[in-house]
Amino acid sequence: SQQGEEDPQALSIQEGENATMNCSYKTSINNLQWYRQNSGRGLVHLILIRSNEREKHSGRLRVTLDTSKKSSSLLITASRAADTASYFCATIARGSNYKLTFGKGTLLTVNP
Amino acid sequence: DAGVIQSPRHEVTEMGQEVTLRCKPISGHDYLFWYRQTMMRGLELLIYFNNNVPIDDSGMPEDRFSAKMPNASFSTLKIQPSEPRDSAVYFCASSLEVLDRDSPLHFGNGTRLTVT
Numbered sequence: 001s002q003q004g005e006e007d008p009q010a011l012s013i014q015e016g017e018n019a020t021m022n023c024s025y026k027t028s029i030n031n032l033q034w035y036r037q038n039s040g041r042g043l044v045h046l047i048l049i050r051s052n053e054r055e056k057h058s059g060r061l062r063v064t065l066d067t068s069k070k071s072s073s074l075l076i077t078a079s080r081a082a083d084t085a086s087y088f089c090a091t092i093a094r095g096s097n098y099k100l101t102f103g104k105g106t107l108l109t110v111n112p
Numbered sequence: 113d114a115g116v117i118q119s120p121r122h123e124v125t126e127m128g129q130e131v132t133l134r135c136k137p138i139s140g141h142d143y144l145f146w147y148r149q150t151m152m153r154g155l156e157l158l159i160y161f162n163n164n165v166p167i168d169d170s171g172m173p174e175d176r177f178s179a180k181m182p183n184a185s186f187s188t189l190k191i192q193p194s195e196p197r198d199s200a201v202y203f204c205a206s207s208l209e210v211l212d213r214d215s216p217l218h219f220g221n222g223t224r225l226t227v228t
Contacts, residue, residue, distance in 0.1 A: 031214060033216060035217075040221075041221050041222075042116070042203055042205070042219030042220050042221045042222055043155075043203070043205075043217070043219045044219070045216035045217060045218070048214055048216060050214065088155070090217075097167065097168050098167075098210050099157050099160070099168060099171075100145075100157070100217060101155075101157065102154060102155040103154065104154040105154070
């Protein structure tokens with residue numbers, strides 16, 4: 001069963017615009033991770049935020065975490081056509097034996 | 113670093129046949145995971161190993177699925193007999209430490225399995 005659920009399922013924007021994707025999860029977590037998947041490829045780790053952190057940056061990526069609402073957001077600024085991919089949040093529920101479970105992802109299309 | 117290597121990239125087989133998927137994790141990684149991805153169910157964790165020992169196989173669908181890790185550099189996922197509903201992309205991933213210590217997963221490019 002999915003621990004995290006991304007929203008929206010699909011997002012289409014123009015190059016240069018910002019893209020925001022959201023993730024909601026169900027149980028207490030120790031950290032939340034975001035991954036990217038290009039078509040026909042494996043997932044690539046983007047960024048990890050711990051449960052005691054509220055915001056984290058990495059290049060054009062900004063991740064926020066609100067543990068009271070059990071939600072996270074991923075912001076990609078100044079998007080590029082190369083950012084076109086599916087984006088997944090992943091969590092390890094406490095007591096789950098360290099199993100990392102993924103949402104179904106947001107498909108981001110950046111139009112040149 | 114060659115990354116996680118999976119073979120074959122594509123496998124097409126007939127129902128009832130045995131299928132073996134292979135994975136070589138990143139050298140030095142102690143954890144190895146097998147995931148299955150479908151449109152309907154997304155990414156599902158099938159099984160994971162720590163130091164070649166299976167830790168949690170609760171995601172393995174049924175007895176037709178089995179996974180082994182005979183050494184630190186090789187793992188297999190076997191389906192016998194295969195069924196059309198097994199059609200999916202199967203990913204292998206490895207990590208350096210237990211995930212709770214902030215160690216990310218490194219994925220291979222997957223094996224796309226089609227069972228006709």
